[in-house]
Amino acid sequence: MNRVDRVDRVSSRERVLGRVRRALADVPRDDGTPYEGAVARAYVAEHGDRSVEQTVDLLAVNLADYRAIVHRCAAADLPAVVAGMVAARGAKTLLVPSGLDPDWLSATNAERVPDRADSSLTELDRVDSVITACAVAIAETGTIVLDGSLDQGRRRITLVPDHHICVVRVPDQVVSAVPQALERLDPTRPLTWISGPSATSDIELDRVEGVHGPRSLEVVLTFNNPFPNPL
Amino acid sequence: MSGSRTSGSTFVGMPAFPEAAHNAVNNPTLRGNLRHATHTIRAKRADAVAELSDWAELREAGKQIKDHTLRHLDRYLVELEASVTTAGGTVHWAADGDEANRIVARLVQETGESEVVKVKSMATQEIGLNEALEAVGVRAYETDLAELIVQLGKDRPSHILVPAIHRNRGEIRDIFRSEMGAWGRPAPEGLTDAPTELAEAARLHLREKFLRAKVGISGANFMVAETGTLVVVESEGNGRMCLTLPETLISVVGIEKIVPTWRDLEVFLQTLPRSSTAERMNPYTSMWTGTTDGDGPRAFHLVLLDNGRSDTLADEVGRQALRCIRCSACLNVCPVYERAGGHAYGSVYPGPIGAILSPQLRGTGSAVDASLPYASSLCGACYDVCPVAIDIPEVLVHLRERVVQGGPVTRDGSKVVLRPAKGHGAERVAMRAARWAFSRPGALRAGQRVASRTRRLHPRSLPGPGRAWSATRDLPPVPAESFRDWWQRTKGGEGGAQ
Amino acid sequence: MRVALFLTCVNDTLYPDTGRAVVRLLARLGVEVDFPMAQTCCGQAHYNTGYRHEAEPLARRFADVFREYEAIVTPSASCAAMVRELYPRMGERARAEGRGGGLSAALAPVIPKTYELTEFLVDVLGVTDVGASYPHTVTYHPTCHGLRVLGLGDRPRRLLQAVRGLELVELPGAEECCGFGGTFALKNADVSAAMGADKVHHAESTGAEVLCAADNSCLMHIGGTMTRLATAVRPVHIAEILASTEEDPTV
Numbered sequence: 001m002n003r004v005d006r007v008d009r010v011s012s013r014e015r016v017l018g019r020v021r022r023a024l025a026d027v028p029r030d031d032g033t034p035y036e037g038a039v040a041r042a043y044v045a046e047h048g049d050r051s052v053e054q055t056v057d058l059l060a061v062n063l064a065d066y067r068a069i070v071h072r073c074a075a076a077d078l079p080a081v082v083a084g085m086v087a088a089r090g091a092k093t094l095l096v097p098s099g100l101d102p103d104w105l106s107a108t109n110a111e112r113v114p115d116r117a118d119s120s121l122t123e124l125d126r127v128d129s130v131i132t133a134c135a136v137a138i139a140e141t142g143t144i145v146l147d148g149s150l151d152q153g154r155r156r157i158t159l160v161p162d163h164h165i166c167v168v169r170v171p172d173q174v175v176s177a178v179p180q181a182l183e184r185l186d187p188t189r190p191l192t193w194i195s196g197p198s199a200t201s202d203i204e205l206d207r208v209e210g211v212h213g214p215r216s217l218e219v220v221l222t223f224n225n226p227f228p229n230p231l
Numbered sequence: 232m233s234g235s236r237t238s239g240s241t242f243v244g245m246p247a248f249p250e251a252a253h254n255a256v257n258n259p260t261l262r263g264n265l266r267h268a269t270h271t272i273r274a275k276r277a278d279a280v281a282e283l284s285d286w287a288e289l290r291e292a293g294k295q296i297k298d299h300t301l302r303h304l305d306r307y308l309v310e311l312e313a314s315v316t317t318a319g320g321t322v323h324w325a326a327d328g329d330e331a332n333r334i335v336a337r338l339v340q341e342t343g344e345s346e347v348v349k350v351k352s353m354a355t356q357e358i359g360l361n362e363a364l365e366a367v368g369v370r371a372y373e374t375d376l377a378e379l380i381v382q383l384g385k386d387r388p389s390h391i392l393v394p395a396i397h398r399n400r401g402e403i404r405d406i407f408r409s410e411m412g413a414w415g416r417p418a419p420e421g422l423t424d425a426p427t428e429l430a431e432a433a434r435l436h437l438r439e440k441f442l443r444a445k446v447g448i449s450g451a452n453f454m455v456a457e458t459g460t461l462v463v464v465e466s467e468g469n470g471r472m473c474l475t476l477p478e479t480l481i482s483v484v485g486i487e488k489i490v491p492t493w494r495d496l497e498v499f500l501q502t503l504p505r506s507s508t509a510e511r512m513n514p515y516t517s518m519w520t521g522t523t524d525g526d527g528p529r530a531f532h533l534v535l536l537d538n539g540r541s542d543t544l545a546d547e548v549g550r551q552a553l554r555c556i557r558c559s560a561c562l563n564v565c566p567v568y569e570r571a572g573g574h575a576y577g578s579v580y581p582g583p584i585g586a587i588l589s590p591q592l593r594g595t596g597s598a599v600d601a602s603l604p605y606a607s608s609l610c611g612a613c614y615d616v617c618p619v620a621i622d623i624p625e626v627l628v629h630l631r632e633r634v635v636q637g638g639p640v641t642r643d644g645s646k647v648v649l650r651p652a653k654g655h656g657a658e659r660v661a662m663r664a665a666r667w668a669f670s671r672p673g674a675l676r677a678g679q680r681v682a683s684r685t686r687r688l689h690p691r692s693l694p695g696p697g698r699a700w701s702a703t704r705d706l707p708p709v710p711a712e713s714f715r716d717w718w719q720r721t722k723g724g725e726g727g728a729q
Numbered sequence: 730m731r732v733a734l735f736l737t738c739v740n741d742t743l744y745p746d747t748g749r750a751v752v753r754l755l756a757r758l759g760v761e762v763d764f765p766m767a768q769t770c771c772g773q774a775h776y777n778t779g780y781r782h783e784a785e786p787l788a789r790r791f792a793d794v795f796r797e798y799e800a801i802v803t804p805s806a807s808c809a810a811m812v813r814e815l816y817p818r819m820g821e822r823a824r825a826e827g828r829g830g831g832l833s834a835a836l837a838p839v840i841p842k843t844y845e846l847t848e849f850l851v852d853v854l855g856v857t858d859v860g861a862s863y864p865h866t867v868t869y870h871p872t873c874h875g876l877r878v879l880g881l882g883d884r885p886r887r888l889l890q891a892v893r894g895l896e897l898v899e900l901p902g903a904e905e906c907c908g909f910g911g912t913f914a915l916k917n918a919d920v921s922a923a924m925g926a927d928k929v930h931h932a933e934s935t936g937a938e939v940l941c942a943a944d945n946s947c948l949m950h951i952g953g954t955m956t957r958l959a960t961a962v963r964p965v966h967i968a969e970i971l972a973s974t975e976e977d978p979t980v
Contacts, residue, residue: 013324019644023545043288141512179497187458193516198468202377205268213468608910610873631779669769703922704953714745
């Protein structure tokens with residue numbers, strides 16, 4: 001940045017802030033109320049009263065409502081379920097984040113493509129499928145959230161391939177509602193919230209699935225036996 | 232510094248709203264397209280909102296969060312700047328659109344690139360960024376499906392969420408067939424008007440651009456002051472492509488898009504998708520805080536845009552327009568928008584919110600901006616659906632006052648006193664005369680009697696300004712006797728019996 | 730209870746039948762109404778067109794004329810909304826303009842005791858069956874200020890459903906504005922007329938003889954469109970339906 005730009009930038013900052021301060025001349029400033037008390041949050045933390053099992057069921061229903069394909073299996077069966085999905089898709093190559101539990105892939109023969117910093121986008125574009133874990137899943141909205149942890153990988157790996165398999169450990173990773181999800185998430189991580197495969201409402205305001213992201217999203221809800229365990 | 236706000240050059244010289252609406256009202260294809268689309272989404276939005284028992288509380292919280300932020304906007308801007316900088320981003324400040332365009336153009340030129348991919352962004356449309364980049368030899372590719380349709384069709388956006396809402400599937404297919412080839416990969420052979428095929432054509436056309444792009448440009452739906460996190464809410468995945476694949480990301484965001492805390496997102500992530508696309512949650516939401524080693528862009532620039540927002544903030548009635556989260560529910564429910572179409576509003580912000588935003592961001596100097604406060608029957612449907620409870624009718628009436636009465640306003644950060652607008656002279660005289668008569672019941676009564684006595688002479692069609700009424704509507708017959716004359720003659724109907 | 734009829738300038742001049750109907754209806758329910766002759770206009774047209782300062786003396790006059798009554802009844806949802814929702818705002822604006830609290834104080838007494846007719850019947854008198862008879866097919870258009878500003882809700886509908894011989898049919902797109910909007914009808918005549926035509930077509934599609942509403946301003950626009958389009962449906966104010974009896978029917 002050259003010197004002129006720097007001067008310009010500083011002055012624009014002061015200009016904008018000065019205008020904002022003058023615009024608020026009529027407003028009593030710094031009344032001392034802490035922010036927590038400034039907003040009435042009379043809304044609920046979650047909608048309805050559900051058991052853990054019902055919450056997981058709702059997640060499955062809402063995922064499917066937005067055209068994700070949902071599978072449910074015990075942890076012990078996960079490798080077989082994954083292998084089945086990969087085979088059904090006819091996927092020859094499978095993108096794998098570095099921290100993914102290797103057991104999950106123990107039953108599939110698809111070629112593993114590691115998530116590497118130096119992979120080119122064209123390489124990623126040639127991969128058939130990607131498999132990841134997730135950070136949290138939200139039942140009320142049918143949403144899975146990825147936070148870039150080692151079992152989820154870089155953001156691009158769940159974007160460029162056309163088929164995404166996401167494994168959710170239930171019930172530990174499932175929350176009922178958006179407020180609870182935000183509580184669990186770390187804002188300093190890059191976050192991707194996914195609710196069904198990509199879609200658009202741009203043609204006559206009607207929803208059509210499948211534009212730029214993965215057009216197929218398969219979510220596996222995997223649980224440690226014994227589950228379900230009604231509370 | 233040019234000292235003046237910039238707007239998308241495509242809207243320069245727009246006629247006043249009534250003239251522009253005249254053509255739309257008489258265009259059956261457009262009327263059909265708009266009616267179909269807005270009615271489709273209207274019912275779905277109502278269902279999506281009805282799912283949440285605490286909608287009123289979420290709406291109130293959203294309003295209060297935004298109001299609180301605006302009341303302390305200087306503080307939160309400084310806090311945001313610090314958070315973004317700490318997280319590895321660079322913050323730039325732009326007092327107006329020209330300045331923002333110059334900053335972005337320079338940042339792109341510094342990368343050595345001559346093309347950029349763009350996420351749909353209202354702020355960059357507002358300032359005419361694409362045209363500004365083109366002027367310095369940088370080609371900007373719009374990647375949102377509707378924006379692509381508008382860009383390929385050399386058209387103007389007519390809706391906040393769905394800029395090509397005025398186009399039906401057949402028109403979209405024709406545009407793809409004839410225009411895609413000039414911009415890159417042509418439309419597939421035998422493309423039909425099936426929405427899935429049209430979406431597939433856009434996927435193929437844009438993928439090569441995503442994979443080679445080195446610079447992405449976006450706006451943001453929210454910026455979190457405490458963490459420096461930016462949020463983009465989208466559906467198609469084009470946003471994710473632009474936000475994560477390029478090496479450099481430049482986000483141009485209006486200064487009013489701040490929320491104080493991370494937790495505040497819990498309100499808007501519930502209200503925005505349901506108000507906007509009538510979904511429980513939109514397919515993709517991206518959140519990023521500065522830069523992340525080994526994941527996504529290595530350089531992140533945030534351009535904070537004023538461009539009339541601080542002037543709007545200075546108006547104690549009008550400032551509530553800055554609460555807007557650009558969901559477009561008010562457009563979809565508006566009977567005037569449905570019939571006049573988005574182009575008549577002469578701005579990238581059409582519909583009810585545009586009618587209160589444009590005359591504040593740009594001033595009421597132009598024909599179209601001075602006419603926008605009147606582009607409403609004040610039916611209030613917009614206020615009802617607004618997820619941050621912007622009382623749009625209240626602001627419309629307030630801006631009508633500004634047009635006809637003039638008064639103090641802030642422009643480019645300075646206080647000025649507006650004169651009453653021209654062209655309202657006859658109306659002003661009529662309003663004063665009516666006030667005079669209504670202040671004297673005797674005069675009102677004399678007028679009523681003249682009207683009653685001459686009632687057989689009244690024409691069915693009126694001359695002059697009255698023709699606006701009688702061109703499409705008959706006048707009610709004037710009764711032989713006004714109520715007050717009857718009341719007096721019959722002494723209150725003799726106890727109200729007859 | 731001392732009850733005043735605030736008829737509104739439009740009804741006084743153009744729709745005296747509506748005023749007579751209110752008087753007759755309330756008399757039947759045992760309420761003597763007074764019509765203060767000094768009343769004129771609430772100032773809504775001025776206010777909504779941007780002439781708030783011209784509306785202020787009219788608001789003060791309204792408050793002066795009606796101050797002493799215990800209830801003020803008006804057969805216009807939008808004029809009731811003007812008093813209840815916009816008079817407080819006028820007072821606030823005057824204060825914000827440095828003119829003190831005088832206007833607020835002058836207007837405050839009349840604001841809470843101003844009722845739209847159907848509110849007065851249902852909430853104050855506590856009746857939904859007003860003993861009316863009206864053997865016609867009727868569709869009801871909830872006008873915008875009644876629906877969204879006053880929140881009349883199902884009050885008009887409950888009153889209509891209790892009318893002998895009346896068949897109430899649903900109006901498609903009922904909650905959509907008819908396109909009147911005061912000076913909007915003149916300033917944006919094309920859009921206003923298109924909205925009016927759609928409303929009339931919807932009314933026609935119900936097969937009803939009568940389109941009923943609680944506001945003659947909207948009915949003036951809808952009715953003027955109906956006669957121009959030579960529609961079989963007629964506009965009738967709800968007061969005239971509720972006043973109608975077997976002995977003394979409203980046509």
